[in-house]
Amino acid sequence: MTLTLTHYLVLSAILFTIGLAGVIRRKNLLMLFFATEIMLNAANIAFAAISAYINDLSGQLFALFIIAIAASEVAVGLGLLILIYKKYGTLDLDNFSVMKG
Amino acid sequence: MESLVYIALFAPLVSSLFSALFAQRPKTYLVGTVASLLIGASLVSSLILLFTLLDNPTPIHVDLMDWIVVGDMNVKFGFTVDQVTVTMMSVVTLVSTVVHVYSNYYMGHDKSYNRFFSYLSAFVFSMLILVMSDNFLGLFIGWEGVGVCSWLLIGFWYHKPDVSKDVNPAVSPSWAANEAFIVNRIADLGMLVGIFMIYWSLGTLNYNEVFANLDKLDHSFLVGIGIALFIGAMGKSAQFPLHTWLTDAMEGPTPVSALIHAATMVTAGVYLVIRAHPLYQEIPEVSYFIAVLGTFVAIFAASMALVNRDLKRIIAYSTLSQLGYMFAAAGLGAYWVALFHLAAHAFFKALLFLGAGNVMHGMNDELDIFKMGGLKKYMAKTFFFMGLASLALSGIYPFAGFFSKDTILEVAFNEHTYGIWFVLWLTAGLTAFYSFRQVFLVFLGDERFKKYGIHPHEAPNWVAWTFSPLAIMAVIFGFFKEDTMEFLTKLLPPYEMSEHTHHMVPILIIVTTLIAVSGIVIAYIKYAKGLKRDPKVENSFAYKLLYNQYYIPLIYEKTITKPYEQLSNIAWQQIDMKVVDATVDGIAHLVKETGEVSTKAQNGNLSSYLKWMTAGLIMITIIAVIFVVMK
Amino acid sequence: MEAIAFYIFSILIVGLFLVTILSKNILYSMSSLAAGMVLISGLFFILGADFLGAVQLVVYSGAVMALYAFGMMFFDATKDIKERNSSGLLVFLLSGATAVILVVIFAAPSIGKNIKPLVTGTKGADNPHVIGEVLFTKYLIPFEVAAVMLLVAMIAGIVLASKKMDQSLSEIYIDADPENELKEQK
Numbered sequence: 001m002t003l004t005l006t007h008y009l010v011l012s013a014i015l016f017t018i019g020l021a022g023v024i025r026r027k028n029l030l031m032l033f034f035a036t037e038i039m040l041n042a043a044n045i046a047f048a049a050i051s052a053y054i055n056d057l058s059g060q061l062f063a064l065f066i067i068a069i070a071a072s073e074v075a076v077g078l079g080l081l082i083l084i085y086k087k088y089g090t091l092d093l094d095n096f097s098v099m100k101g
Numbered sequence: 102m103e104s105l106v107y108i109a110l111f112a113p114l115v116s117s118l119f120s121a122l123f124a125q126r127p128k129t130y131l132v133g134t135v136a137s138l139l140i141g142a143s144l145v146s147s148l149i150l151l152f153t154l155l156d157n158p159t160p161i162h163v164d165l166m167d168w169i170v171v172g173d174m175n176v177k178f179g180f181t182v183d184q185v186t187v188t189m190m191s192v193v194t195l196v197s198t199v200v201h202v203y204s205n206y207y208m209g210h211d212k213s214y215n216r217f218f219s220y221l222s223a224f225v226f227s228m229l230i231l232v233m234s235d236n237f238l239g240l241f242i243g244w245e246g247v248g249v250c251s252w253l254l255i256g257f258w259y260h261k262p263d264v265s266k267d268v269n270p271a272v273s274p275s276w277a278a279n280e281a282f283i284v285n286r287i288a289d290l291g292m293l294v295g296i297f298m299i300y301w302s303l304g305t306l307n308y309n310e311v312f313a314n315l316d317k318l319d320h321s322f323l324v325g326i327g328i329a330l331f332i333g334a335m336g337k338s339a340q341f342p343l344h345t346w347l348t349d350a351m352e353g354p355t356p357v358s359a360l361i362h363a364a365t366m367v368t369a370g371v372y373l374v375i376r377a378h379p380l381y382q383e384i385p386e387v388s389y390f391i392a393v394l395g396t397f398v399a400i401f402a403a404s405m406a407l408v409n410r411d412l413k414r415i416i417a418y419s420t421l422s423q424l425g426y427m428f429a430a431a432g433l434g435a436y437w438v439a440l441f442h443l444a445a446h447a448f449f450k451a452l453l454f455l456g457a458g459n460v461m462h463g464m465n466d467e468l469d470i471f472k473m474g475g476l477k478k479y480m481a482k483t484f485f486f487m488g489l490a491s492l493a494l495s496g497i498y499p500f501a502g503f504f505s506k507d508t509i510l511e512v513a514f515n516e517h518t519y520g521i522w523f524v525l526w527l528t529a530g531l532t533a534f535y536s537f538r539q540v541f542l543v544f545l546g547d548e549r550f551k552k553y554g555i556h557p558h559e560a561p562n563w564v565a566w567t568f569s570p571l572a573i574m575a576v577i578f579g580f581f582k583e584d585t586m587e588f589l590t591k592l593l594p595p596y597e598m599s600e601h602t603h604h605m606v607p608i609l610i611i612v613t614t615l616i617a618v619s620g621i622v623i624a625y626i627k628y629a630k631g632l633k634r635d636p637k638v639e640n641s642f643a644y645k646l647l648y649n650q651y652y653i654p655l656i657y658e659k660t661i662t663k664p665y666e667q668l669s670n671i672a673w674q675q676i677d678m679k680v681v682d683a684t685v686d687g688i689a690h691l692v693k694e695t696g697e698v699s700t701k702a703q704n705g706n707l708s709s710y711l712k713w714m715t716a717g718l719i720m721i722t723i724i725a726v727i728f729v730v731m732k
Numbered sequence: 733m734e735a736i737a738f739y740i741f742s743i744l745i746v747g748l749f750l751v752t753i754l755s756k757n758i759l760y761s762m763s764s765l766a767a768g769m770v771l772i773s774g775l776f777f778i779l780g781a782d783f784l785g786a787v788q789l790v791v792y793s794g795a796v797m798a799l800y801a802f803g804m805m806f807f808d809a810t811k812d813i814k815e816r817n818s819s820g821l822l823v824f825l826l827s828g829a830t831a832v833i834l835v836v837i838f839a840a841p842s843i844g845k846n847i848k849p850l851v852t853g854t855k856g857a858d859n860p861h862v863i864g865e866v867l868f869t870k871y872l873i874p875f876e877v878a879a880v881m882l883l884v885a886m887i888a889g890i891v892l893a894s895k896k897m898d899q900s901l902s903e904i905y906i907d908a909d910p911e912n913e914l915k916e917q918k
Contacts, residue, residue, distance in 0.1 A: 079892030
């Protein structure tokens with residue numbers, strides 16, 4: 001059968017939801033980052049697919065920039081993660097209730 | 102000419118404001134002097150206006166400013182000085198000036214001296230607005246103003262505590278002030294209804310316009326207006342059944358009683374009836390009812406004064422009685438006679454009250470006449486003035502009371518209302534009796550005050566000079582009856598006596614003088630030698646009935662005051678606290694509880710925040726999808 | 733042909749990412765994440781986005797996963813992560829609802845027919861050629877900004893993770909006897 005854009009978009013949606021479930025469920029901060037990566041990749045797939053089916057290059061360029069952003073986000077995020085680990089000794093999310101209101 | 106009107110009207114206001122500046126400071130004679138001078142200026146302006154109107158009978162009209170201009174309603178602050186107004190103005194300002202000067206002496210030891218003058222002048226100002234206004238709404242403003250000022254003045258010694266009812270005087274000043282104000286308020290409701298009815302049917306409140314258009318209304322509506330306005334007059338002039346406040350108002354200082362309860366505020370009701378005479382002429386049944394009620398009050402009050410022991414209350418009852426006379430005259434259509442009696446009464450009643458003030462001051466604020474006696478030796482001048490005033494009150498020739506009272510009796514006779522004539526005639530005798538009972542018990546006879554250790558002293562000479570204008574007027578005013586009639590009937594309808602009455606006039610005069618003199622003689626026989634108390638008489642039913650004011654205050658307290666208090670209590674505890682407060686508190690409680698529950702959503706846990714975010718995301722997406730699909 | 737590749741890839745990707753979010757071992761989840769990234773680049777190649785696929789391989793499954801690996805080494809990775817998951821049902825419901833909604837939205841025939849492509853490169857050229865054309869003409873500014881941002885992120889990463897930035901390395905090693913270190917640290 002021929003692949004239409006809908007196939008790719010549905011795949012992107014499912015992957016996004018998987019990432020979302022991971023973000024909600026994961027209590028370890030590092031694993032939270034993994035789930036975030038999944039979400040970003042899902043968006044990338046959507047962008048690339050639409051770009052291919054409409055013959056517009058903006059989608060691919062946008063996906064490119066998202067990759068760049070994700071890279072820098074990982075760098076800074078891991079730095080902060082290291083600082084948290086040094087201060088609290090644990091990466092469990094339930095221990096960080098300093099912003100409790 | 103307009104400036105005279107403004108001076109007469111606003112000088113008391115300036116005096117009041119000036120005195121108010123010093124209200125918190127200790128007593129200073131500057132305040133008393135300035136106040137008296139300003140009221141004197143008002144008096145001079147009123148007299149000049151009087152003489153101007155005597156020459157040129159056109160009323161003087163000034164429009165101060167537009168007051169209420171809303172839709173179709175246009176009420177101005179306008180003042181008219183016509184014959185009726187200028188008579189009232191002269192009377193009011195003369196009595197006020199004398200009272201102001203006297204208060205310098207009477208309130209000399211009081212630490213709230215300055216405040217007193219502020220209130221007193223404010224009262225004069227309100228009264229002048231009442232009589233000078235040219236529309237019903239200005240009248241009502243003055244009406245309310247005198248009500249408020251009388252409240253302030255009756256309750257002047259508000260820090261005096263409540264006393265039990267067995268002690269004489271029986272109430273506290275703040276209670277008496279409240280009673281006066283509340284009773285007046287109840288009557289003011291009637292007056293407001295009357296004013297509303299006038300405006301609703303005629304669209305204007307100006308006297309001239311209203312009275313010109315009265316024939317457009319049908320008769321029963323006019324009856325309604327007349328009754329409503331008269332209810333207001335009943336409250337102010339203390340007619341039955343709204344009369345209880347007048348005697349309790351004696352708790353205020355004596356100058357207050359002299360000014361308010363002799364000459365001015367209580368006559369506002371009579372003024373209203375006189376002013377609205379075109380209305381009352383159209384509804385003779387209401388006027389007849391007014392006359393009957395006035396007659397009833399006359400004898401009712403006189404009967405209660407027969408046995409009373411309180412110096413000022415006897416005079417208060419006599420005021421009540423004479424007000425009945427005035428209403429009788431007005432009700433029978435003789436409006437200028439009512440006004441004439443009003444003026445004469447103001448003079449000698451104020452004199453009587455001021456004399457009583459002298460007695461009180463000299464006797465260390467003692468009020469019980471059974472504890473006085475033989476004061477003629479110590480207070481000769483006061484004896485002279487009070488005797489003079491009592492003679493005028495009893496209607497003895499040639500004093501002022503004779504002319505006014507006799508004319509009223511003639512009017513009653515002329516109208517063939519012989520019942521009214523008889524009752525008023527009897528009341529004249531009673532009036533003479535109790536006035537002189539008071540004079541003799543206080544000034545003649547044995548000196549009962551010795552055993553209470555009181556040392557009486559006379560007032561200084563200048564006080565006697567202050568009384569003299571009133572005394573002179575009480576003596577000579579009667580001779581101005583013809584001039585007054587000519588003056589007033591330019592505005593008011595004249596009253597023609599029939600031929601039959603003209604023949605009877607000498608007989609009527611003799612009969613009236615006879616009963617008045619016999620009253621004096623009986624009083625002399627009983628009391629001139631001294632007080633003999635008879636326990637049998639004092640415990641008899643009639644005596645007790647009269648002494649307790651026919652138990653009317655007691656009835657009011659049991660049937661009106663106590664149930665109302667209980668109702669208020671229920672309204673407070675059941676409705677206000679349980680329903681209203683609970684609702685407001687409930688809302689606040691709800692908000693607080695909601696907040697406390699919502700606080701748990703902010704537990705600092707990133708995971709739960711993410712869950713909330715996802716939930717929000719789902720909801721928004723669903724809403725967006727629904728919108729798109731519905732389009 | 734494409735369809736078969738697409739289905740194989742997509743099923744594998746979904747399975748691997750499920751492992752990522754469900755596993756208790758951090759090593760397993762990271763490995764499956766890396767594998768998923770590689771397969772996603774495969775998807776890009778199917779779509780004809782060559783340059784993007786190459787970048788995905790190099791940056792994502794190369795550099796980013798390497799960063800994660802270093803980070804994982806920093807923490808104790810051998811013991812299983814104990815997680816308190818008190819509300820599994822809630823997670824399932826939320827994510828399930830999101831999935832349903834998103835799939836419904838995307839599966840509906842809602843793609844417009846009149847969308848005009850805005851940015852097309854010269855026809856017939858290779859994908860990298862075209863991307864290069866567009867990147868350095870129309871998207872030059874975002875490109876430069878992204879470069880600056882990467883620089884900033886790099887510096888931030890260094891600053892956040894290192895200690896004793898205000899002292900030079902030589903000083904640390906010369907004064908390295910314990911007493912002096914203690915005094916300096918005070």
